[in-house]
Amino acid sequence: MTGVRQSIAGDNVMREIEPDFYRSDSGFVMRRETGLMPNGNPISNRWVLRDATGAWIDFDQYQHDLMARNNLRPNY
Structure with a gap:
């Protein structure tokens, strides 16, 4: 997972495209x-x-936990 986390870190903003869908x-x-x-x-x-x-990279019951664990953040 460390390699994936490093590659995500360069562009870590997830934008909500539609309800329950971020890119x-x-x-x-x-x-x-x-x-x-x-x-x-x-x-x-x-x-x-x-x-x-x-x-597949990761999963979680909670979106913010999934983002935080993978060095991502929402755009709000």
Whole structure:
């Protein structure tokens, strides 16, 4: 995770594009998702952070905890 956090740090502002959907200028996306986690457990409408290619980075029940843990911040 350290490498991901360093790459996010250069452009760490997440802008709300629509309700429950955030995007950074570098392409990172954070939104609520349903379905399954990479390990097969249900995701249950949690916040998921993905990189510009759509690869899974992290998840959390709370959006601000997810942002803080990954050196991101909202634009408000």
